[in-house]
Amino acid sequence: MSAVAGTPAPTGSTGIVRPEFDLADPEFWKLPAPTRAAAFAELRRLPAPVFFTERPAAGRRPAKGFHAIVRHADVVEASRTPAVFLSGPGVTTPEPARWVRALFGDSMVNLDDPRHAQLRRVVSRAFTPRLLERAEDDIRRVAARLVDEVIERRPEDFVTDVAAELPFQVICNMMGIPQEPRRAILDQVNRASEHIGVERPPRSRIRIPGRGLRALARMQGMVAELGRERRRRPTEDLISALVAADVDGRRLGGRDLGAFFSLLLVAGVETTRNALAHGLHLLSAHPEQRALLLSDLDRYLAGAVDEIIRHATPIIQFRRTLAADHDLNGTRLAAGEKVVLFFGSANRDEAVFADPDAFDITRSPNPHLGFGGGGPHYCLGAHLARQEMKVLLRELFTRLPDIRSVGEPELIPSNFDNRVRSLRFTFTPPGADAR
Ligand code: HEM
Numbered sequence: 479m480s481a482v483a484g485t486p487a488p489t490g491s492t493g494i495v496r497p498e499f500d501l502a503d504p505e506f507w508k509l510p511a512p513t514r515a516a517a518f519a520e521l522r523r524l525p526a527p528v529f530f531t532e533r534p535a536a537g538r539r540p541a542k543g544f545h546a547i548v549r550h551a552d553v554v555e556a557s558r559t560p561a562v563f564l565s566g567p568g569v570t571t572p573e574p575a576r577w578v579r580a581l582f583g584d585s586m587v588n589l590d591d592p593r594h595a596q597l598r599r600v601v602s603r604a605f606t607p608r609l610l611e612r613a614e615d616d617i618r619r620v621a622a623r624l625v626d627e628v629i630e631r632r633p634e635d636f637v638t639d640v641a642a643e644l645p646f647q648v649i650c651n652m653m654g655i656p657q658e659p660r661r662a663i664l665d666q667v668n669r670a671s672e673h674i675g676v677e678r679p680p681r682s683r684i685r686i687p688g689r690g691l692r693a694l695a696r697m698q699g700m701v702a703e704l705g706r707e708r709r710r711r712p713t714e715d716l717i718s719a720l721v722a723a724d725v726d727g728r729r730l731g732g733r734d735l736g737a738f739f740s741l742l743l744v745a746g747v748e749t750t751r752n753a754l755a756h757g758l759h760l761l762s763a764h765p766e767q768r769a770l771l772l773s774d775l776d777r778y779l780a781g782a783v784d785e786i787i788r789h790a791t792p793i794i795q796f797r798r799t800l801a802a803d804h805d806l807n808g809t810r811l812a813a814g815e816k817v818v819l820f821f822g823s824a825n826r827d828e829a830v831f832a833d834p835d836a837f838d839i840t841r842s843p844n845p846h847l848g849f850g851g852g853g854p855h856y857c858l859g860a861h862l863a864r865q866e867m868k869v870l871l872r873e874l875f876t877r878l879p880d881i882r883s884v885g886e887p888e889l890i891p892s893n894f895d896n897r898v899r900s901l902r903f904t905f906t907p908p909g910a911d912a913r
Contacts, residue, residue, distance in 0.1 A: 480755065497521065501893075502530040508891040515835065518823040522547045526809040527817070533877045544816040545809075549848065550827040552806055553819045554776040556798055563798035565815065565855060566590040570797065570894060585741035587855060594854060599699045599740065600730060601858065604719035610861070613652055613712070617866055629878070629907050635853055635881065637755050644870050645750035648862075649742050654704065654715025662695055663743070681794055698736025700766030705735045747860045748895060749792040750866055755887060755898040756790035757783075757871065762882040764837050772879060775872055782839040783867045788846035789837050791822035792896050797848075821847045822896070866881075881905035 498505055499517045506514070521528060531543040547553055555562045569587055586597045602873070624643055633639035646664055705721045712718040720730045720738070730738065761768040761782070773780045795818050802813050811817065824847045826834040831841070848859035857863070873883050884902040 479840060491727070494551070497524075498526065499531060502532045502543065504891075504893070505735075507535060511889075512782045515826060518548055518826065519564075521546060522823060524826060527552070527806070527811075541676075544818045547819050548818050548823040548827075549807075549896050550824040550845075552899065553821065553824040553847055553851040555806060555851075556817060556853070557818055557847075557853040559804070560590065560854050562801050562804045564590050564801050565594070565796075565798060566909075567663070567816075568797065569760070585737040586747070587741060591854070591909065595728075597734070598854065599860070600723045601720065603723045604716055605858075606719065608721065609714075609716060612650065614864065614865060614869075616651050616871045617644070617648055618873075620644055621866075621870045624687050624870070625873045625877050627903075628874075631906070634902055636758055636901040637751065638900070640870075640874075641754035641758075641901075642747065642896075644754070644866055645747045645863075646743075648866060649746050652716045653739060653742070654713060654717050655701075658701060659697075664747075669840075685856040688833045694740060698740065701739045702732030705730070705732055716871050738833060742771040742859075744870070745857075746899070748833065750863050752792045752896055752898050753787055753790055753863070754867060754870060755901045756792075756896065757786040757867065758874075758881070759784055759883045759887050759898075759901060760789060760837050763854070767839050769835055772875055776877065778839050779868050779872060781844070783864055783871070784844045784846060784848075785839045786867070787839060787843055787848035787863075788825045788831075788841075789895055791825050791846075792849070794822045794892070794894055794896055796855075821850070824851070837910075861878045863893070877908065878905040 497517070498522055501517075507519070509517075527545040527547055529543055529545050543697060547556055565588055584593075586594055589597060621644060624640055627633075631639075643665070646660075650660055650663075702719070704717050708715070708718040709759045712722060717735065720735060725730055761771065766783075771782050793823070797816055799820050800813050800815050800817070801809055807819075825831070828834055830845065849860040849863075858907050882904060886902050887901040888899045890897040890899050
């Protein structure tokens, strides 16, 4: 294991030996994926979670830190005990600045009950079976058009031209966003979320958030305006349902709508895009799994999608803060302490998954935590994401059966999402020779 930081030392309360790598150090997240996977395997073998100290920013704030929750059973328990493991203090690492939340409102991922339950009920009520049925027809239409364009234009990058387009267009169609501002919104999503990664050149550290936040404010203003318009003249889109849904006397106001749309864009577009890109690469790197999938798409597609999500784990981690002392499978955690739930590590837990590093589309059962560990914050879009992936992979492999990635994906180091910047790909167009 190539060490990143620190020398072995006892970890205070637990008394166990500290490993030689540091999950709180951005350098750790630049290590090759197999090296990081080996580090998490080492953490899973230890008898208790290890505490990692974060460095104070610019020497001003006091050092903070977190217990790394790396086992499947522990991630599940923390996720399903929301009264103790709070999301309200923030789920991302590092935490967003307070003024950002004050200005843009809270999205439900950062709320606890009763506000979380209230908001989630309003949103769940708006996701009617009729809306989801229409979304499924739309996914099929958008996927078919994307594959038409791939055949016609033969783009080189699978990420921007194929994988990102599908979830983005589907969410915009669901929300009823007009065509005109869509390109600018997508550019904005790509820019605003780049700074979540750990690879930040010094200049962009200063520039991107400022520019990104202005664009975000414009986007949220636009969605709030659409909300006012739909309240006057409702249509069949999600915004109309959100402003009309009245649960416990509550409906979404302009600020809530803006925050929800931003959450959908980041939570729903980035994740699905990265899952699809990892999916094409995994199926290209494992020809025997690909042959099996193509031998019977009806039989293997659903399993392949879940195995892609387990293996790639698009969202690496979420943070929680303890509201009270709690024994997590034998370890005493104190009120006020933070834990980070590492979904990727849980998805490779040898106690749950046989041969966890293998990519096996027939794995059954496959109780992965790619959409979270259960509990009230479980991914709202899990069904939609699975549907998008199934429809696009079916369309691609049916019409372009030899489609495959070329070389390795270009990854963006990040402690938050397993992000692919670009992935080259090739295929034989229908009725032509291989290129
Ligand atoms: C492969 C694609 C996706 C993955 C891997 C993924 C993963 C996740 C994860 C890990 C969480 C946190 C769960 C927790 O804390 O227990 C989450 C929450 C969420 N996801 Fe997804 N997601 C995906 C697609 C989507 C899509 C397409 C949408 C939009 C419709 C969406 C909307 C949300 C929302 C709104 C939340 C917050 C729920 C809450 O706090 O109550 N996700 N997702």
